[in-house]
Amino acid sequence: MTNTKVCFIILSLFLLTGCWDQHLLKNTRLIYGMAFDLDAENKIEETIVIRSIPINPDTGMANEVVSAVGDTINDTRKLINEKISGEYGGSKNQVVLLGSELAKIDIYPFLDNFYREPLSPLSAKLGVVQGKAGDIISLKEKDQNLIAEYLTELIRNGEEKRILPIQSIQTICTHMFDEGKDFGLPLLQFDPKNRAVEIQGLALFDGKKYTENFLTPDQSSIMMLLSGEAKSGTEFTYKVNEENKENWVYNYVSFQVLKAKVKKTISSTSSNDFSVQLGLDLAIEIDEYPKDHLFDEAYAKELKTKIKKQMGEDAEEVISLLQEANSDVFGYGRDLLAYHSKQLQGNKLEKGYFKKLDIQSKIEVTIEQAGVIY
Amino acid sequence: MQSIELLNRTIQENGMNKMSDKNKITWWVGVSILIQSQIGVGILSLSNKIHPVAKGDGWISVILSGMIVQLFITIIWYLMKTNPNKTLFEFAPLIAGKYLGALINISYIFYFLSTLVVITLLFNDVLKRWIFFETPNIVISILILMLSAYIASESLQIIARFFSISVIFVILLILITIPAFSFFDIRYILPVGQAGVTNIIKATHQVNISILGFELFLILMPFIKIKNRKYSFLLVGNIFTTVIYTFVVFTTFVVFSPYEIKLIIEPILYMLKALQFKLLDRMDLFFLSLWSVSVLTTLVIYLYSSALGISTILKKAKHKKVTYLIVIMLLIIIYFLPKDMNSINLLAKIISNLSYIFTAGIPFILLLIASLKRLFRKKEALTND
Numbered sequence: 001m002t003n004t005k006v007c008f009i010i011l012s013l014f015l016l017t018g019c020w021d022q023h024l025l026k027n028t029r030l031i032y033g034m035a036f037d038l039d040a041e042n043k044i045e046e047t048i049v050i051r052s053i054p055i056n057p058d059t060g061m062a063n064e065v066v067s068a069v070g071d072t073i074n075d076t077r078k079l080i081n082e083k084i085s086g087e088y089g090g091s092k093n094q095v096v097l098l099g100s101e102l103a104k105i106d107i108y109p110f111l112d113n114f115y116r117e118p119l120s121p122l123s124a125k126l127g128v129v130q131g132k133a134g135d136i137i138s139l140k141e142k143d144q145n146l147i148a149e150y151l152t153e154l155i156r157n158g159e160e161k162r163i164l165p166i167q168s169i170q171t172i173c174t175h176m177f178d179e180g181k182d183f184g185l186p187l188l189q190f191d192p193k194n195r196a197v198e199i200q201g202l203a204l205f206d207g208k209k210y211t212e213n214f215l216t217p218d219q220s221s222i223m224m225l226l227s228g229e230a231k232s233g234t235e236f237t238y239k240v241n242e243e244n245k246e247n248w249v250y251n252y253v254s255f256q257v258l259k260a261k262v263k264k265t266i267s268s269t270s271s272n273d274f275s276v277q278l279g280l281d282l283a284i285e286i287d288e289y290p291k292d293h294l295f296d297e298a299y300a301k302e303l304k305t306k307i308k309k310q311m312g313e314d315a316e317e318v319i320s321l322l323q324e325a326n327s328d329v330f331g332y333g334r335d336l337l338a339y340h341s342k343q344l345q346g347n348k349l350e351k352g353y354f355k356k357l358d359i360q361s362k363i364e365v366t367i368e369q370a371g372v373i374y
Numbered sequence: 375m376q377s378i379e380l381l382n383r384t385i386q387e388n389g390m391n392k393m394s395d396k397n398k399i400t401w402w403v404g405v406s407i408l409i410q411s412q413i414g415v416g417i418l419s420l421s422n423k424i425h426p427v428a429k430g431d432g433w434i435s436v437i438l439s440g441m442i443v444q445l446f447i448t449i450i451w452y453l454m455k456t457n458p459n460k461t462l463f464e465f466a467p468l469i470a471g472k473y474l475g476a477l478i479n480i481s482y483i484f485y486f487l488s489t490l491v492v493i494t495l496l497f498n499d500v501l502k503r504w505i506f507f508e509t510p511n512i513v514i515s516i517l518i519l520m521l522s523a524y525i526a527s528e529s530l531q532i533i534a535r536f537f538s539i540s541v542i543f544v545i546l547l548i549l550i551t552i553p554a555f556s557f558f559d560i561r562y563i564l565p566v567g568q569a570g571v572t573n574i575i576k577a578t579h580q581v582n583i584s585i586l587g588f589e590l591f592l593i594l595m596p597f598i599k600i601k602n603r604k605y606s607f608l609l610v611g612n613i614f615t616t617v618i619y620t621f622v623v624f625t626t627f628v629v630f631s632p633y634e635i636k637l638i639i640e641p642i643l644y645m646l647k648a649l650q651f652k653l654l655d656r657m658d659l660f661f662l663s664l665w666s667v668s669v670l671t672t673l674v675i676y677l678y679s680s681a682l683g684i685s686t687i688l689k690k691a692k693h694k695k696v697t698y699l700i701v702i703m704l705l706i707i708i709y710f711l712p713k714d715m716n717s718i719n720l721l722a723k724i725i726s727n728l729s730y731i732f733t734a735g736i737p738f739i740l741l742l743i744a745s746l747k748r749l750f751r752k753k754e755a756l757t758n759d
Contacts, residue, residue, distance in 0.1 A: 019509075020506065020508035020509040020510070020513075021505065021506045021507060021508045021509055115637075118503065118504050118505070118647070121655075122647055122648040123648060123649070123650035123655075168648065168650075169648075170647075170648030171557060171648075173634060174557070174629075174630055174631045174634055175631065177631050177632075177633035177634040177637070178631035178632075178633070178634075179633075180561075181631075331559075331561070334559065334561040334562070335561065337561070337564075338560075338561035338562075338564035338565060339561075339564065339565070341565055341568070347568075
C-alpha cells in the first residue's frame with residue numbers, strides 16, 4: 001500500500017466519526033400518548049404523556065404528564081419543549097385522542113403535522129373522547145397499566161372483537177380526502193368518579209368533521225358486517241324470549257358470526273337517484289343458549305327467525321343513523337363514482353348524496369354450529 | 375473523404391486499448407444495464423406527477439410510455455447497426471462531419487453531466503426530507519458521487535458485473551411494497567378511461583422523463599458481444615422496467631385516495647411508512663436504502679459514459695482520471711447551485727424537456743443522414759460501373 005493511500009484512509013477516519021443526524025435516546029423524551037382539546041378561548045390544549053424511568057428502580061416505570069396551550073400544534077410543542085427535560089420525541093407515539101369539541105370543527109389541522117413530519121408514527125391509534133381528552137391522559141396510570149398502553153390495548157381489543165374498524169392515522173387520511181367514503185373513530189368515555197375509561201362506540205364523521213352522532217358497540221358491529229369489513233368473529237347477545245320471568249337468563253341467546261357474506265347491487269332509478277340492495281348472509285354459531293332444545297328442528301328454525309328479525313331491525317336502525325349523520329362509512333360514494341359515473345350529474349357526487357340513497361337491507365341467517373351440545 | 379478516413383484511423387488507434395474492453399458483455403448483463411440505467415430517482419415521485427394529469431388512468435400512461443420509449447430504442451438500435459463497433463462519440467464525426475460531429479459529442483457530454491447534477495440534487499432532496507435533516511447537502515453529494523466514481527472508473531466489464539448483481543435490489547424493492555396491498559381499494563382507479571385519451575397521452579411525458587437511461591446505449595452498444603447483440607435484450611429490459619413502473623404507479627393509485635395522492639410527493643415511500651409489522655417499523659427506510667442502489671447505478675452509468683466521451687475527445691486511452699475530475703467539477707457546481715424545492719424542479723424540468731433532443735431527435739437525424747449517405751454511395755457505385 002502506498003503512503004498516500006494510508007494517509008487518505010487515516011484522514012478519512014476524521015470525517016467518519018461524526019454524524020449530523022443522530023437522535024440519541026438519552027436526549028429525547030419519548031412521547032407515548034397525546035390528547036388535543038379546545039380550551040375556553042378557542043386555543044389548542046395539548047396534553048402529552050412521557051414515559052420516565054425513576055431513579056429508584058424498585059418503583060418501576062412511571063409517567064409524566066405535561067400540557068400546554070397554543071395556537072397551532074407546533075406552537076404547543078414549542079411550549080411543551082420548554083417544560084420537559086430533553087428533546088420532544090414524537091416518533092414512538094402510540095395513541096392520539098381528540099376532544100369531541102375539537103373534533104366537531106375539523107380534525108385535519110390537528111393531524112397535518114403528523115402527515116408532514118417524516119418521523120411521526122402513522123400507525124398510531126386515533127380516538128375521540130366525549131368531553132375532555134386531556135383528562136384521560138392525565139390519569140397517568142390505569143390499574144397498574146401505563147395510560148398509553150392501556151388506551152392502545154383498549155382500542156386494539158375493540159378491533160379484535162370487531163366492535164371497531166381497524167384504523168390508524170394513515171388510513172384515516174385516505175378517507176378524509178375521499179369524497180366517496182367516510183369513517184368512524186373509536187368514541188371513548190371517561191368516568192372521573194371511578195377513574196374508568198370505556199369504549200362508548202363509534203364516532204361518525206362526515207368528511208373531516210365529527211357529526212356528534214355515534215353508533216353503540218353492537219350497532220358498530222352490525223355496521224362492520226354490512227360494510228363487509230368484518231367477515232367473522234362478531235359476537236352478539238339477543239333476547240329471544242319473554243316467557244321466563246324468574247330465570248331471566250333463559251331468555252337470551254349468545255352467538256358469534258362464523259361467516260359473513262355481503263351482496264350489494266346498486267341500481268339507478270333516475271339520474272342522480274340510486275338505490276342499494278344490500279344482502280347479508282350470516283352463518284352463526286350458538287355460543288350460549290341455556291334453553292337448549294336445538295335438536296328440535298322446528299324450534300331451531302324459530303330461534304333462527306327470531307335472530308334474523310331482530311338483526312334486520314337493528315340493521316335498519318344502523319342505516320338510518322348513518323344516513324342521518326350523512327356518514328358514508330360503507331363507501332357507496334366510491335361505488336357510484338367507480339361504476340355509475342355516467343348516471344351521476346357532471347360525473348361528480350353531490351353533497352349529501354348518502355342521505356338521498358335508498359338502502360334496502362336483507363339479512364339471512366343459518367345456524368351452522370352449536371358447540372358440542374344441542 | 376480522405377480526412378474522414380484519417381480521422382477514423384486515428385480514433386481507432388486511440389481506442390485500441392478500449393477495443394479489448396469491447397465485445398465482452400453478455401445478453402443478461404446487457405438487460406441488467408438497461409434496467410439499472412432506466413430505474414432511478416424518478417420512481418419515487420412518478421405517481422404524484424402523473425396523477426394530476428391522467429387521474430386514475432396514470433397506469434395506462436406508463437404502459438403507453440413504455441411503448442414510446444421502445445420506439446426510441448429502436449431508432450438507437452438501427453443507428454448503432456450502421457457502425458457496429460463504434461460508440462456515438464466515435465461515429466458522430468463520421469456521419470455528421472467533423473465540426474458538427476464534435477458539436478454533437480460535446481452537447482451529449484453536457485447533457486450527461488447535467489443529468490448527473492439533476493439526479494444528485496434530487497437524491498439529496500429526498501434524503502434530506504426523509505432521513506438526514508441536518509446533514510449538509512454537499513456531504514451526501516460527496517459520498518454518492520465518490521462512490522459512483524469509484525465504480526465508474528473501472529472497465530465496463532466490472533461495472534456490468536456490479537449491475538447484474540444489483541438487479542436483485544430492484545426485485546427486493548418491489549417485494550417490499552407488496553404488504554401495502556392490505557389497504558387496497560380498486561375503486562380508486564375506476565372507471566378506466568375517466569381522464570380521456572388526450573390526458574393519458576399528455577401524462578406520458580412525465581413517465582418518459584422518468585425512464586430515461588436507454589440513450590446510454592448510444593455509447594454502450596459496442597461493448598456487447600456481437601453474437602449477443604440482439605434486439606431482444608433491449609426489448610426485455612424495457613418491458614421489465616415498464617412493468618415495475620406500472621406496478622408502482624398502480625399500487626399507489628389503489629392505496630391512496632385521488633385527492634390524497636396530489637398532496638404526497640413520494641407516495642411509494644409514504645405508503646411504506648404507514649405499514650407496521652410485529653418486528654419491523656418504518657419500511658420506507660428499507661425502501662430508501664434499496665432505492666439508493668438504483669440511483670447509484672444510474673449515476674455510475676452516466677458518469678462512465680460522460681468520462682468515456684471526454685476521453686475520446688481528448689484522445690486519452692484511459693478514463694480513470696477523467697472520471698474523478700468530472701466528479702470534482704460536479705461537486706463544485708452542486709455546491710453553488712440553489713437547493714430549494716422550486717429551483718431543483720425547474721432545473722429538472724429544463725433537463726428533462728431537453729432530453730427528447732438527445733434520446734430521439736439527434737439519433738433519428740443521424741440515422742437519417744447515415745441511411746441517405748449509404749443510398750447515395752450505392753447510386754454512386756452504380757453510376758461508376
